[in-house]
Amino acid sequence: MSIPRLFLDAPLAAGQPVPATPGQAHHLGGVLRRTAGDPVLLFNGRDGEWAARIEGLHKDRHKDSRKDSRKDSRKDGAVLVPERRTRAQDSPPAVTLLVAALKRDAMDLIAEKATELGATLIQPVLTRRSIADRVNEARLGSIARAAAEQCERLTVPQIAPAAALHAVLDAWDPAVPLLVAAERRAAPPIAQAAALLCPPFALLIGPEGGFERAELDDLLRRPFVSPASLGPRILRAETAALAGLAALQAIAGDWRNG
Amino acid sequence: MSIPRLFLDAPLAAGQPVPATPGQAHHLGGVLRRTAGDPVLLFNGRDGEWAARIEGLHKDRHKDSRKDSRKDSRKDGAVLVPERRTRAQDSPPAVTLLVAALKRDAMDLIAEKATELGATLIQPVLTRRSIADRVNEARLGSIARAAAEQCERLTVPQIAPAAALHAVLDAWDPAVPLLVAAERRAAPPIAQAAALLCPPFALLIGPEGGFERAELDDLLRRPFVSPASLGPRILRAETAALAGLAALQAIAGDWRNG
Numbered sequence: 001m002s003i004p005r006l007f008l009d010a011p012l013a014a015g016q017p018v019p020a021t022p023g024q025a026h027h028l029g030g031v032l033r034r035t036a037g038d039p040v041l042l043f044n045g046r047d048g049e050w051a052a053r054i055e056g057l058h059k060d061r062h063k064d065s066r067k068d069s070r071k072d073s074r075k076d077g078a079v080l081v082p083e084r085r086t087r088a089q090d091s092p093p094a095v096t097l098l099v100a101a102l103k104r105d106a107m108d109l110i111a112e113k114a115t116e117l118g119a120t121l122i123q124p125v126l127t128r129r130s131i132a133d134r135v136n137e138a139r140l141g142s143i144a145r146a147a148a149e150q151c152e153r154l155t156v157p158q159i160a161p162a163a164a165l166h167a168v169l170d171a172w173d174p175a176v177p178l179l180v181a182a183e184r185r186a187a188p189p190i191a192q193a194a195a196l197l198c199p200p201f202a203l204l205i206g207p208e209g210g211f212e213r214a215e216l217d218d219l220l221r222r223p224f225v226s227p228a229s230l231g232p233r234i235l236r237a238e239t240a241a242l243a244g245l246a247a248l249q250a251i252a253g254d255w256r257n258g
Numbered sequence: 259m260s261i262p263r264l265f266l267d268a269p270l271a272a273g274q275p276v277p278a279t280p281g282q283a284h285h286l287g288g289v290l291r292r293t294a295g296d297p298v299l300l301f302n303g304r305d306g307e308w309a310a311r312i313e314g315l316h317k318d319r320h321k322d323s324r325k326d327s328r329k330d331s332r333k334d335g336a337v338l339v340p341e342r343r344t345r346a347q348d349s350p351p352a353v354t355l356l357v358a359a360l361k362r363d364a365m366d367l368i369a370e371k372a373t374e375l376g377a378t379l380i381q382p383v384l385t386r387r388s389i390a391d392r393v394n395e396a397r398l399g400s401i402a403r404a405a406a407e408q409c410e411r412l413t414v415p416q417i418a419p420a421a422a423l424h425a426v427l428d429a430w431d432p433a434v435p436l437l438v439a440a441e442r443r444a445a446p447p448i449a450q451a452a453a454l455l456c457p458p459f460a461l462l463i464g465p466e467g468g469f470e471r472a473e474l475d476d477l478l479r480r481p482f483v484s485p486a487s488l489g490p491r492i493l494r495a496e497t498a499a500l501a502g503l504a505a506l507q508a509i510a511g512d513w514r515n516g
Contacts, residue, residue, distance in 0.1 A: 113500075113501075116497045117491075117501060118489065151491040153491055189508070189513050189514050190508050190513060191508050191513065191514055230508075231375075231508075231512055231513035232512060232515065233374055233376060233410060233411055234408070234410045235374050235375075236374065239374045242497075242500060242501065242504070243371075243375060243500065243501075244504075246500070246501035247504050247505055247507075247508035249501075249505075250448050250449050250488075250505035250508065250509060251449055251505075251508060253489075254490060255447050255449065255487065255490075256449055257490070
């Protein structure tokens with residue numbers, strides 16, 4: 001039986017009880033059928049990872065019989081007690097994914113997989129051909145938290161609110177190299193473009209229809225921007241985001257530390 | 259208006275009409291609202307890519323009014339006439355993905371994304387901890403065809419029937435290096451393991467629960483097998499498949515040809 005791993009936004013210290021969220025309590029009790037005394041692992045992005053025990057676990061037994069359980073004050077609940085630190089906090093190398101706002105399914109996939117691939121910040125950007133003009137940061141944040149729990153990260157990537165691409169670039173720290181996946185335009189292979197990089201770095205993926213020519217010209221004029229090719233096939237935007245991040249981590253990121 | 263791109267399993271030659279499948283005809287007429295005379299692009303994996311015209315397009319007008327249109331002989335239909343070859347046939351470098359049979363959603367994602375990433379053969383394998391004991395090759399083949407149409411490949415990857423891992427390894431061509439994504443075991447980073455490779459090569463991804471120890475020991479005893487690390491996080495199996503393929507293509511595959 002595997003040990004559930006939970007992200008909590010609360011200080012973690014030996015012997016100091018912390019409450020689980022109602023969703024986590026329901027998952028522990030109702031889905032995983034865990035009971036008081038069972039082990040869990042906790043992390044909060046600041047205090048490392050802790051082996052903990054479930055102390056109290058109570059179920060909202062009336063929930064299923066009512067239509068809107070959110071109005072009820074008796075929720076599923078759990079108290080968790082950290083016992084022993086199992087991993088010291090690390091600070092992962094800063095890897096930013098800038099991605100044109102895409103349809104919901106594509107953004108959901110990106111939030112999950114970019115978390116597994118070690119992105120520390122996901123910044124949705126609005127481009128001239130963007131399909132969407134907003135993203136649901138709360139939804140993406142919750143997907144990223146679940147992915148961080150599952151992939152054994154000690155941090156959860158930040159999901160920034162969608163912002164206009166030019167505004168993000170105007171505020172960019174020029175010391176951080178930004179690779180742009182450029183399709184249908186001459187660009188060096190990513191293995192070459194990334195060969196001399198080390199974190200912090202960032203990857204920018206455009207919308208399904210690609211950047212407009214003037215937009216790409218403006219991008220490539222910025223001194224911190226370099227174009228990079230992701231091969232001879234036309235990738236869907238979400239594929240480009242994940243494949244580009246994987247290639248960057250393998251070539252220049254934390255996959256290099258065998 | 260973008261030009262639809264279709265895979266047809268029929269010879270393509272100038273002026274020789276070819277029938278679309280009922281599904282393609284429905285997509286052209288009913289979804290994309292194309293009519294006779296409109297352009298399409300065709301490929302069959304053998305004769306390159308052809309600019310073609312829609313010659314006849316007829317719709318099964320009774321379909322919507324009946325419950326089971328499959329029993330009707332009057333289907334949506336289209337005749338397409340190749341006019342001019344736009345790309346010569348290429349033969350992509352052989353890149354095989356061996357992947358433990360996973361749940362349907364994960365296999366669907368792999369069929370689509372591995373096609374975009376240039377896999378030429380997807381071989382589902384049965385391992386001791388495999389969740390599934392079969393895969394639907396027809397379904398995966400249809401997903402791969404659609405992905406090939408979309409990503410501008412000239413070939414569709416072959417989807418092999420699921421087979422026992424040891425049987426696949428026993429029949430393996432020892433000249434083809436096979437990298438195994440090994441989690442929780444010392445392995446060189448994939449950038450190092452793949453540095454000297456060039457196609458043909460293959461990647462093996464285990465099941466969600468990982469390989470059994472004896473199974474992995476047996477794997478690593480084979481002279482054509484090398485372990486490779488996909489970084490410090492625990493990746494879902496489908497993430498490992500796509501991220502590993504992307505890293506391999508970037509480091510040693512056809513992404514290197516700027």
